[in-house]
Amino acid sequence: ERAFEVLSRVEERGDNRLGVEAMGLLDAYGIPTPQGDIVDDASDAVAVAQDIDGDVVMKIVSPDILHKSDIGGVKVGVANEDAYDAYEDLVTRARNYQPDADIIGVQVQEMVDLEDGVETIVGMNRDPQFGPLLMFGLGGIFVEVMEDTTFRVAPVAESEAREMTREVKSAPLLRGARGRDPVDVDGVVETIQRLSQLVDDFPAIVELDINPLVALPTDGGDGETEDDRGVAAVDVRLTVD
Ligand code: ADP
Ligand code: MG
Structure with missing residues (x-):
């Protein structure tokens, strides 16, 4: 593989x-x-x-x-x-x-359109006691300054992944607060689940961060093509045991 x-x-x-x-x-x-x-x-x-x-x-x-x-x-x-x-x-x-x-x-x-998109962070830290802890938050000051993050133990079901995207304080920004276009939350939910699967398959990965995962507008964005929608993982780093 x-x-x-x-x-x-x-x-x-x-x-x-x-x-x-x-x-x-x-x-x-x-x-x-x-x-x-x-x-x-x-x-x-x-x-x-x-x-x-x-x-x-x-x-x-x-x-x-x-x-x-x-x-x-x-x-x-x-x-x-x-x-x-x-x-x-x-x-x-x-x-x-x-x-x-x-x-x-x-x-x-x-290039990914950061103007209309929302920068999020999806990560994993393997906890000796709880196992793989998935993390979600919105990028920039939300995670770094306000520590506005949420965690679940992998593997996560779709409902849990969706909860994660709802329960951070900055969550309304994903759904079109302040006159912005709503972004592809389904894409974020799917990414959390896929990362959950990945870290479940590879116990050797002890830490992984997608920062940022850019969530793009679902409509009303710059373009009307498929490419202008969805999510994009523009940066990643990981540590293996
Ligand atoms: P690092 O986190 O190591 O500094 P990144 O790859 O995350 O490096 O890049 C830093 C910042 O540059 C990102 O947080 C993002 O704001 C911007 N950036 C990176 N890649 C892209 C891209 N493909 N399109 C648009 N902006 C990007
Ligand atoms: Mg980065």
Whole structure:
């Protein structure tokens, strides 16, 4: 299975952490991820950017850099013709931050509409007593400052996953508060369930965070195409035992 391949990569590396290289694992479990690829060459970055509609996001991929934006390791809205320089710049920034950093490459990723979407966080922490604890919250200040989160022990049924999306204080923002468009809550519920399945299948994963999982408007958004709807896991990191 594809999921096993992703996880065996961590072991080969002699490390226990994975970043956006784990996107394939989400993909294998049907959790939507933006189009994109990881490259280790600036020319390849241009080629991948050209295959993606519009501007792209570029991110440094390194097990030594867990919080990519903290070191300027995420560039949003990169035009095709800037992808080459952006690649070189990201690698330079990583080297400046930590000269001996293990750099796998750069991820070139489709842009997700954060303006109309809502950033959420779906995560899992394996508790020695309770087992895999699934976490849900809304991104940004809601989780980081207000600690507005909710937990359930995996595996979760659909009804429990739905409860999670209702009981955080910031929940009304998902359903169209303050004149905003309601976002795809069903997509979030499904993602929580799929993550539940994933961590149930792989006891070796002790921690996993999708941050952010962007929930997109169900209608009235920018476009009317299928692509403008649903959810998108734009960032992931996990730790294995
Ligand atoms: P990190 O959490 O390691 O800093 P992320 O991949 O989460 O890195 O990127 C940081 C932020 O950049 C995200 O929280 C999001 O606001 C923005 N971002 C990342 N990827 C995309 C994308 N594909 N489309 C739009 N915005 C993005
Ligand atoms: Mg992130």
